[in-house]
Amino acid sequence: MNALTQPGRWEKFFWPLLAAALLLSLWHYSVIWTATQVFPSPLSVEKGLAELLRKHVLWSDIGDSLRRVAIGFGTAAALGIPLGLMLGWYPAANQVLNPLLQILRPISPIAWIPIAIVLFGVGDHAAVFLVFLGAFFPIVVACVSGVSNVPSIFRRAGRNFGLSTAQILARVVFPAALPQILIGLRIALGISWLVVVAAEMIAVDSGLGYLVIDSRNSGKRYDLVVAAMLLIGLIGLALDVGFRRLEKIRSVRWGFGHES
Amino acid sequence: MSAEAGMSLPVRDVKLRMERVGMAFERDGKSVSVLEDINLDVSDGEFICLVGPSGCGKSTLLNLMGGFLAPTQGSVTIDNQVIRGPDPRRILVFQERGVFPWLTVEGNIGFGLAKLSRAERRERIDHYVQMVRLQGFEHTFPSDLSGGMQQRLQVARALAVNPDILYLDEPFGALDSITRLIMRGELLRIWQSEHRTIIFVTHDVDEAVQLADRVVVLSARPAKIQDVLTIGIPHPRNISSALYLEHRDDLLKRIGLAYTA
């Protein structure tokens, strides 16, 4: 909005690279200057990363985390979208269920850990359950909101053309609400990624979150800790970018005016 | 009723002069020319309308006159000085969303009056609230005003700082036609009591003929000045009179839209 001149295309790569380079050197030199014994420098993180890759532990950890996200998120979507559509369509149902949802929603999935362990024991299932909880509520809320924001003229047009309720839901309401539903899904995916890492730190024995905690506990390997953190960030970013690509598919794009 | 080159109006001082003004934008590496060779003199106190097809560059021209853009060719001078940017001596009234939603009517009108004493500011605000007939709404927020009232508020805010020139960019375009008719009357009334230079962009031919001293017709992009019509009818103009209809037909013909029976 306030550029002196239009930035050139090359600048899209130049500035972030410059900022990253500055950050890395700042990191590197502050490690040297403070003569810290424990905090890793960029180079040691890189070496740590290579070590993880070599040991093949990394891939199974990444796989575990992603798998839990996939199952938890998938289940939350499979259950949450229909529920959200129903609640959005029948305001009476929404009115009944909403207070319960509003009370359950602010309870961090992490707070459910003891319950999850009681129900599922320590392990995969508990983590998946927590991911499910983390994703379920945002998805339902987004669906309800998406459906209620469908202009009523659309519904009336559907009736006008003689469609049954089920058909209206499927052919008019769902496509109309899709942009908002996708945004809700993307946010829920981000939350799922956060939750799985947290769950793995407390309730399971594998995965990237576990890697972070374990690297510290068994040997103060902070280089591995930071390496794992960066990986978590990059994978989370990849998930987000990938999902945004999905949003850009033509038939859905009409809903996104000026999405950043 | 004759088309003139726009430079031979006698009597009043030239307020704004555009000499060989051109404007080109960079888009995807290519240079797109929007305006070419614009030459126009506007006299002090004149009411000018800019008319032309949609997208031809009328708003760009207005922004150049206001100093929000710098021309890629030629120069824009006001009072014989090349303009260098926006200035409170020439205020632009926008088509939509121009008023600040976080300020009341009073707050908006008083926006440019920070340098005045409290008493003076109070007086000015009251004067312009009366002028645009928004009495009783001083403490109302724009979100509670109709579209027409918001535009009146914008005009009041603009006038309150005593600008030399008022630019209006299709200010009534978002209003329904009845409100539009009323607003035209209001604007004329205000203009006649304050006698500022007004430059008014519109795509509505009737609006131009009803309001303007002169109508500048722009061609399609890249826009040049195609014609300048002088409307010699004194105000108030009877929109059913033969003279009015003649001017209107002439303008339509020049824009290329008149039907010949």
Place this chain on the structure above:
Amino acid sequence: MRLLVRLRPFAFIAVLLVIWQVAVKRHPAQLLPGPLGVVRGIGDLLLHGLLLKYVVASLFRVTWGFLLAAVIAIPLGLTIGWYRRSEMALSPLVQIFRPISPLAWIPIAILWFGVGDLAAIFLIFVGCFFPLMLTAMSAVHNIPAVYVNVGRNFGLSAANLVYRVLYPAVVPQLIIGSRITLGIAWLVVVAAEMIAVNSGLGFLIIDARNAGNRYDLVIAGMIIIGTIGLLLDLGMRSLERVKSFRWGYSED
């Protein structure tokens, strides 16, 4: 009739509670308590003065972490959002850091601050920083250019432009973003307290389980967490409704 309709959700919850209680009574051997047990647990906590102490501890950390993050991230975000080049430089970095769960920062937090309040506040700070910065950046983008142009037209200096146009224009969006971020902060504090400190509602949950399988206290803690989280959210929403802030929404 109206009253009956409004009572429906509570009736629904009451039915769920009854089902829960019955289910627990039928399986007396397992660990989870019924609703009555939970209520007794809450009473227990109140009696020992622990409830208030833990709630205050958690709120204290949230407040400090959130405010610190707001004071730094919002002006930073507004500035970055304003200058296109700075955004081009920093946005990719922010996008990489944002998906890193604040909890992944725990080892570093403990390394730098040891186990205790500061570590928890740091984690909340990290959890709030990026969302707030992104909100501020987005808010700046969404300022209609009209407002800025009007400000320039009226001859406002740069400082006045920021103070009289930029700031009022971004406040509504900042409040919405703050509400969402406060929700995140509340989630983070609970998790942080389970790992990195020795007081607070998160600690209550973990401790109640570890020191004697007091699942009634666990669930009591969960419900209190949910309630306070809800109250925080409602509180922020009523802030949004304050008239002088409303101007951001009534426009559309």
